[in-house]
């Protein structure tokens with residue numbers, strides 16, 4: 554008798570600007586998927602492995618000019634390379650669904666679009682970092698007043714990137730919408746207004762074609 558191979562899990566990333574509810578929804582969506590009998594691993598970027606969490610501190614703490622734009626993009630990609638190999642790939646291979654709070658599209662939108670490096674250039678360094686390891690589905694949460702929620706949560710002490718000016722965050726938002734328009738098979742825009750439960754229901758609906 555031959556052993557059955559474990560079916561590979563699905564890789565889902567939640568994306569969007571500051572304070573749109575990604576971390577809240579990773580937890581809620583994980584719970585909803587577990588209730589359907591799925592094994593779920595929750596993770597985040599930058600971070601998600603020991604080395605990547607160290608890089609997170611380097612990226613998010615300290616003065617705005619601690620890193621120039623290229624060094625910043627490369628540090629995000631380095632953290633991601635470690636995260637994929639140490640956490641994401643083993644979980645997918647074991648059959649788990651991986652829910653990731655931000656992934657490569659944050660680099661495309663923040664460093665590529667808003668940061669001025671160019672989406673294609675940042676995609677190229679990330680292709681080197683992660684190979685074909687793009688998510689099966691990326692859900693971008695859209696909320697008009699996300700920055701206000703983030704400010705209330707952070708009590709006006711944002712991190713090195715969250716504290717950038719409003720026009721930077723507007724450019725992030727535009728870049729996310731352009732990514733969604735360019736990759737409709739992988740990327741879905743999701744309305745993040747309303748109650749926590751209403752948003753979770755929209756996210757589950759946006760995964761309907763992937764669910765067993």
Ligand SMILES: Nc1ncnc2c1ncn2[C@@H]1O[C@H](COP(=O)(O)OP(=O)(O)OP(=O)(O)O)[C@@H](O)[C@H]1O
Pocket residue numbers: 569570571572573574575576577578702703706715745746747748749750752
């Ligand atoms: N549906 C909702 N209605 C009202 N408040 C919400 C909702 N979802 C999340 N929040 C609150 O909004 C704030 C931001 O949420 P959260 O930290 O999940 O966002 P985020 O997208 O992960 O933010 P960031 O990218 O800045 O880390 C939190 O205080 C959270 O409790």
Ligand SMILES: Cc1cn([C@H]2C[C@H](O)[C@@H](COP(=O)(O)O)O2)c(=O)[nH]c1=O
Pocket residue numbers: 571597598599613629655656657658659660661663664712714715
């Ligand atoms: C993955 C990733 C993140 N960022 C930025 C976006 C946020 O300002 C911070 C992360 O903070 P969070 O509270 O955990 O959301 O980092 C980025 O600029 N580029 C990236 O690739």
